Amino acid sequence: MVNGSEVITIERFIMEQERLYPEATGELSNLLYDLCLAAKIISRHVRRAGLSDILGAAGAVNVSGDLQQKLDLFANETVRNSVQHTGRVCVTASEEDPEPVPVPPGKAAGKYVVLYDPLDGSMNIDVNVSIGTIFSIHKRVTKKNGTAGLADCLQVGKKQIAAGYILYGSSTMLVYTTGQGVHGFTLDPTIGEFLLSHPDIRTPPVGRYYSVNESNWNRWTPPVQRVVAAFKNGEGTVQPKNARYIGSLVADFHRNLISGGIFLYPAATNYPQGKLRLLYEAAPLAFVVAQAGGRATDGCRPILDIVPASLHQKTPLVIGSKDDVAFAARILSTEAVVGAK
Ligand code: AHM
Ligand code: MG
Numbered sequence: 001m002v003n004g005s006e007v008i009t010i011e012r013f014i015m016e017q018e019r020l021y022p023e024a025t026g027e028l029s030n031l032l033y034d035l036c037l038a039a040k041i042i043s044r045h046v047r048r049a050g051l052s053d054i055l056g057a058a059g060a061v062n063v064s065g066d067l068q069q070k071l072d073l074f075a076n077e078t079v080r081n082s083v084q085h086t087g088r089v090c091v092t093a094s095e096e097d098p099e100p101v102p103v104p105p106g107k108a109a110g111k112y113v114v115l116y117d118p119l120d121g122s123m124n125i126d127v128n129v130s131i132g133t134i135f136s137i138h139k140r141v142t143k144k145n146g147t148a149g150l151a152d153c154l155q156v157g158k159k160q161i162a163a164g165y166i167l168y169g170s171s172t173m174l175v176y177t178t179g180q181g182v183h184g185f186t187l188d189p190t191i192g193e194f195l196l197s198h199p200d201i202r203t204p205p206v207g208r209y210y211s212v213n214e215s216n217w218n219r220w221t222p223p224v225q226r227v228v229a230a231f232k233n234g235e236g237t238v239q240p241k242n243a244r245y246i247g248s249l250v251a252d253f254h255r256n257l258i259s260g261g262i263f264l265y266p267a268a269t270n271y272p273q274g275k276l277r278l279l280y281e282a283a284p285l286a287f288v289v290a291q292a293g294g295r296a297t298d299g300c301r302p303i304l305d306i307v308p309a310s311l312h313q314k315t316p317l318v319i320g321s322k323d324d325v326a327f328a329a330r331i332l333s334t335e336a337v338v339g340a341k
Contacts, residue, residue, distance in 0.1 A: 008196035010036055010174065010185045017180060028137070028162060031088045031112055032176065035135060036194055038082035039166040039174055042075045042119075042133060043187060046168040049125065071125050072096055075118035075133060083114050090140050090148035093311055094118055095280055100311065102147050112161070113138040113152045115280040120165075121248025130169040132250025136284035137162040153279065153311055157304035163284035165250045175201070175254065177291040182257075203292040204260030207321035210241045211252040212264040219268035223335035227318075227328045231262065238327055249276060253285050253319065257292055262320035262328065266299065274298070274316035278308055282317045295325035299332035 014029045049071065076096040083089045084101075087108035093100040095117045103109045114137055121131040138155045142148055164176025172187040174194050184198030210231035217225065226235075234240040244261070246252050252263050267274050276282050286296035286303035296303040296319035306315065318328045 010194035010196070013183065013185070013196050017178065020180070027088050027110060027112070028178065030086065031083060031110075031114075031137065032162065034083045034086055034088070035079070035114075035164075035166075036174060038075075038079045039133065039172065039194075040187065040192060041078050041082070042166070043168055043172040043189075045071065045074055045078075046125075046131065046172075047189075049128075072119045072122050079114075079116050079118055079133065079135070086110070088112055089114055091152050092116070093153045093279070095277060095312070098312075100149050100153050102149055109144075109148060111140045111144075113140055113148065113155075115153060115284075117277070117280045120250045120281065121246070124246070124248050129248065130167060130246060130251035131248050132168060132254075133166040134250060134281055134284050135164055136160055136280055136287070150311065154308045156307050157278075157283035157286055160283065160287045160304075163287040165254070165285070165288070167250050167254050169251060169254070173197070173254070175257075175288065177288050179287075179291065182288055182292045198258075201257060201292050203257050203289065203294040204321055205293070206239075206323045207256055207261035208242055208259055209244045209256055209261030210264070210324075211243070211245045211256060211261060212266075213245060213247070214243070216266075216268045216270075219270055220266055223332050224264075224266045224268075226335070227331050228264065230327070230331075231324070238324070249281060249285070253289075256320045257289065257294070260321045262318065262324040264319075264328070265317045266332075267316045271314070273314040275314060276317045278303070278306060278313045278315040279311065282315050282319070285319060289319055293322060294320055295322045295329075296320075297325055297329045297332075299329065 014032055018024045018029045076094050080092050084103050088110035089112050090109040091100045091102045092114045117134040120134055124131050140152050142151050162178045167173045175184040182201040185194035186197040187194050230238045231241045265276050282303050289296050298316045
């Protein structure tokens with residue numbers, strides 16, 4: 001925790017982590033700083049959202065059919081511009097771009113791939129509720145001398161090099177992992193620095209909360225209904241939990257990460273593959289939660305084991321405290337098989 005004058009900036013923290021790896025070139029550290037810069041710029045805009053003419057829909061519809069908000073577009077460009085011109089990244093892919101965006105010809109292409117959801121929970125922008133940015137970093141897999149593209153983006157979650165999110169909540173926080181635990185930083189707006197506030201986050205094995213959009217009840221399969229009913233009313237060793245649902249994945253996930261809980265966005269008749277996207281929502285948060293001692297599944301497989309087939313692929317998502325996710329996975333995988341017979 002930050003106390004008195006002993007503050008640890010994110011820059012110092014990342015540098016100290018890097019020193020643990022003599023072979024590190026510093027490129028990943030610099031890429032993380034690039035993302036910090038994007039976070040600060042987006043945060044500044046989010047904080048001024050009610051004051052400037054940036055509220056409301058931009059009028060376009062993205063590849064998932066959502067109405068794009070102006071802040072979504074701003075955040076999308078901001079992240080891309082922050083990482084694409086430094087020679088550390090070869091391609092980016094975002095919820096708001098239909099195709100991967102390689103670094104422009106003539107610019108140096110680096111060894112990293114950045115996938116991101118620029119502004120998650122965007123329907124909450126206009127009502128002043130927490131929103132976030134999610135990012136996932138992979139290493140390039142295509143040859144250095146060609147143009148990077150889709151093949152670099154379609155990588156299994158367990159190959160992520162780093163992942164994290166920025167939460168624009170009552171304060172702005174950046175939480176990330178490089179596979180060495182999960183660390184959280186809070187932006188001090190008076191000095192413009194992210195300061196270490198939550199070192200080595202561990203999520204409780206059993207959560208206090210369950211988070212799901214229960215208005216979808218009649219669209220769920222019986223196994224999903226049984227799981228949600230168990231978290232609501234208790235079943236066997238599962239104690240009843242408190243319900244909390246913000247409708248911004250980052251915010252719901254963050255609360256559950258810190259306090260313990262389970263977030264579910266299962267498949268439903270209106271979302272046969274689930275609603276959330278594998279590459280830039282589910283997989284990065286699955287990496288974070290795994291590093292904090294939690295779990296994530298689509299009901300049958302660990303999220304980190306799913307091999308993506310397309311850029312904007314959706315997945316059912318059950319994520320959070322490990323015992324709660326294990327309970328859900330047990331019912332979802334066995335009852336789904338019984339139901340299919
Ligand atoms: P998006 O805002 O990036 O499109 O993300 C989708 C959001 C998630 O943040 C959230 O968990 C979910 O959609 C809420 O969906 P619903 O309104 O169906 O409960
Ligand atoms: Mg999203």
